[in-house]
Every structure is written in C-alpha cells, then in structure tokens.
Amino acid sequence: MTIENLQIPTVALGTWAWGDSGETGDGYFGSTLTKASLEDVADKALAAGFTLWDTAVVYGMGRSETVLGQVLKRFARSDYQLSTKFTPQAAGASENPAADMLEQSLARLGTGYIDLYWIHNPADVTRWTPHLIPLLKSGKVKHVGVSNHNLSEIALANQILGEAGFRVEAVQNHYSLLYRSSEDAGILDHCRNHGIPFFAYMVLEQGALSGKYGPENPLPEGSRRAETYNAMLPQLKTLTDKLASIGEKQGAAAPDVATAWAIAKGTTPIIGMTRPDYINGLVRATSMTLSSDEVAELEALADAANVNTRGWWEKEMRA
Numbered sequence: 001m002t003i004e005n006l007q008i009p010t011v012a013l014g015t016w017a018w019g020d021s022g023e024t025g026d027g028y029f030g031s032t033l034t035k036a037s038l039e040d041v042a043d044k045a046l047a048a049g050f051t052l053w054d055t056a057v058v059y060g061m062g063r064s065e066t067v068l069g070q071v072l073k074r075f076a077r078s079d080y081q082l083s084t085k086f087t088p089q090a091a092g093a094s095e096n097p098a099a100d101m102l103e104q105s106l107a108r109l110g111t112g113y114i115d116l117y118w119i120h121n122p123a124d125v126t127r128w129t130p131h132l133i134p135l136l137k138s139g140k141v142k143h144v145g146v147s148n149h150n151l152s153e154i155a156l157a158n159q160i161l162g163e164a165g166f167r168v169e170a171v172q173n174h175y176s177l178l179y180r181s182s183e184d185a186g187i188l189d190h191c192r193n194h195g196i197p198f199f200a201y202m203v204l205e206q207g208a209l210s211g212k213y214g215p216e217n218p219l220p221e222g223s224r225r226a227e228t229y230n231a232m233l234p235q236l237k238t239l240t241d242k243l244a245s246i247g248e249k250q251g252a253a254a255p256d257v258a259t260a261w262a263i264a265k266g267t268t269p270i271i272g273m274t275r276p277d278y279i280n281g282l283v284r285a286t287s288m289t290l291s292s293d294e295v296a297e298l299e300a301l302a303d304a305a306n307v308n309t310r311g312w313w314e315k316e317m318r319a
C-alpha cells in the first residue's frame with residue numbers, strides 16, 4: 001500500500017526500548033543497549049530493506065529520538081523514513097506547543113522533516129488535531145496519523161484535517177494475539193475499507209510473546225514491563241509453545257510467527273528492535289505464510305490464556 005510518496009512497509013521498526021539506552025534512559029524495558037549494537041541493528045535493518053523507524057518524544061524523554069538520530073546519521077536521509085509523535089500530555093505552555101515539540105524532535109533526530117507524524121493519543125481531539133495543520137502546510141510533516149484513537153475519534157480527527165484539505169493517513173494501535181480490541185471495535189475493517197494503513201504496536205507484548213521469557217526466566221527485574229507481564233507468563237506458555245511449533249515447520253521462531261500473524265491480519269506490525277539478530281526474525285516473518293487454521297488455532301489459544309494486556313495509557317476501543 002502507498003500513501004502519497006510513502007510506501008507502507010510490511011514491517012516497521014520500534015524504538016521505545018532505545019529510550020533505555022544511556023544514562024538518561026527511563027528503565028521501562030530494563031534493557032542494556034549500546035550504541036554499537038544499535039548501529040548493527042540499523043545496518044542489518046537497512047540492508048534487509050526495513051527502513052521505517054517509529055519513535056516518540058516520550059520514549060526516555062527524548063533519549064530514543066536522540067539515539068536514533070545518531071545511529072541513522074551514517075545513512076542518506078532518503079534511505080529511511082521517520083515516524084515520531086506529538087504527545088499532548090507533554091505539550092508546553094507556549095503559543096505553538098505542537099510546532100515546538102516538532103522542532104525539538106527534528107533537532108534530536110537530525111532531520112528537516114518527519115515522514116509520518118502521529119497524534120500520540122486522543123487526549124482532546126478537537127483541541128489538538130488543528131495544531132497539525134500548519135505543520136503539514138510547512139512541509140516539515142509529510143503525513144499525519146492518529147494513535148490510540150477509537151473509531152469516532154478517528155472520524156473526528158479526519159473531519160478536522162479534512163476541512164484543511166488533509167486527512168488521517170494512518171492509524172497506530174495496540175494489536176497483538178492477546179489484545180485484539182481494535183479488531184473487535186471494527187477499526188481494522190474501517191481501515192481496510194478506507195485504504196488507511198493500520199500499524200500494530202506491541203505485537204510481541206514487549207517480549208512476553210517472544211518465547212524468550214517464561215516463569216523460570218522472567219522479564220528483567222525492576223522494569224515496568226516485568227511488572228505488567230511476569231505474573232502472566234505461566235498462562236502464556238501454551239500459546240508461545242504453539243507459536244514455536246508452527247515456526248519450526250518453516251524454519252522460524254515464535255516471535256516470527258507472532259509477527260507473521262499480524263501481517264496475515266492485514267496490519268503493518270511495528271516490532272521493537274533491540275538486537276541485530278532480531279532483524280533475521282523479521283526477514284523470516286515476512287517470507288512465511290500462515291494457514292487460516294493456524295491463525296484460528298493461535299487466536300483460540302490466545303483467548304484461552306485469558307489475560308488482559310491493555311497498556312496503562314490505553315482505553316477500551318469501543319466508542
């Protein structure tokens with residue numbers, strides 16, 4: 001799918017955990033990432049054709065954007081695309097808080113424009129959406145999408161942008177085997193019917209669906225993600241075992257299958273990339289196919305796990 005001048009990739013690259021790297025990281029993921037290994041991630045990603053990077057001001061309060069900007073410096077700007085976000089809750093008190101937040105992101109990322117700029121959440125759609133219009137007109141923002149918006153909020157944002165000749169060009173919501181509220185609320189259908197790319201975030205539930213973690217080997221102690229997921233790891237074992245066994249038949253691993261599931265559902269997964277070898281997983285995920293029986297089997301096991309992985313920042317998607 002394309003939105004004018006922006007080819008929608010099969011998979012996008014997430015960098016929330018990059019906010020953990022360096023001294024000012026917020027410890028959300030409990031990851032220890034080095035600039036050298038993130039440079040390897042970028043080298044492998046671009047070589048494999050994965051070029052759209054997703055970040056946000058609030059990932060490590062600027063840290064993720066700064067590190068991403070440093071890592072991508074070695075590449076031509078036309079070789080990659082940037083997606084970052086206007087977060088209403090972090091807006092300052094100036095006359096143009098969105099323009100100011102954008103300028104700071106541009107400086108940290110070392111670029112003159114953002115390919116895809118998101119309104120991070122629907123804090124106040126009527127108040128904040130108009131702030132994106134001058135940014136689009138300036139050319140510093142090429143396309144606007146909305147994140148964590150329900151159907152009526154997507155429609156309202158689209159109407160506000162529409163009055164200025166623009167539109168909501170993409171949607172980004174939490175969507176994984178364990179959290180399908182955007183599908184239940186009709187947002188996936190809406191996007192499909194209107195040709196709007198749907199970006200799925202937290203497809204691997206921050207590693208809990210990767211098969212790498214379990215009751216004996218929990219997520220890093222003290223991290224925010226451990227608080228959310230460690231207690232549910234025993235309930236996820238049957239599902240992660242099934243992801244692994246489906247993958248094995250195609251020379252792939254559990255996280256590759258979870259990613260392939262999101263692709264099979266018509267979405268563009270944004271997968272958090274913390275290690276260079278995870279790029280190989282994306283290559284496998286984008287070249288494998290899941291049968292409709294496998295998709296149904298995985299969804300039944302996910303439902304049977306009976307866990308609620310809604311993020312603390314999210315609300316129910318039903319309008």
Ligand SMILES: NC(=O)c1ccc[n+]([C@@H]2O[C@H](COP(=O)([O-])OP(=O)(O)OC[C@H]3O[C@@H](n4cnc5c(N)ncnc54)[C@H](OP(=O)(O)O)[C@@H]3O)[C@@H](O)[C@H]2O)c1
Nearest residue numbers: 014015016054201202203204205206207210271272274281
């Ligand atoms: N719009 C929003 O409100 C919003 C909210 C959340 C996320 N997002 C975006 O979506 C992106 C993805 O979400 P996320 O990063 O929170 O979580 P995620 O993609 O569900 O999980 C990422 C984690 O999974 C593990 N992983 C990834 N590939 C793997 C592989 N091949 N094998 C084994 N483990 C693998 C890594 O854990 P380890 O590092 O422990 O190995 C990684 O940190 C974010 O980075 C961000 O860009 C947006």
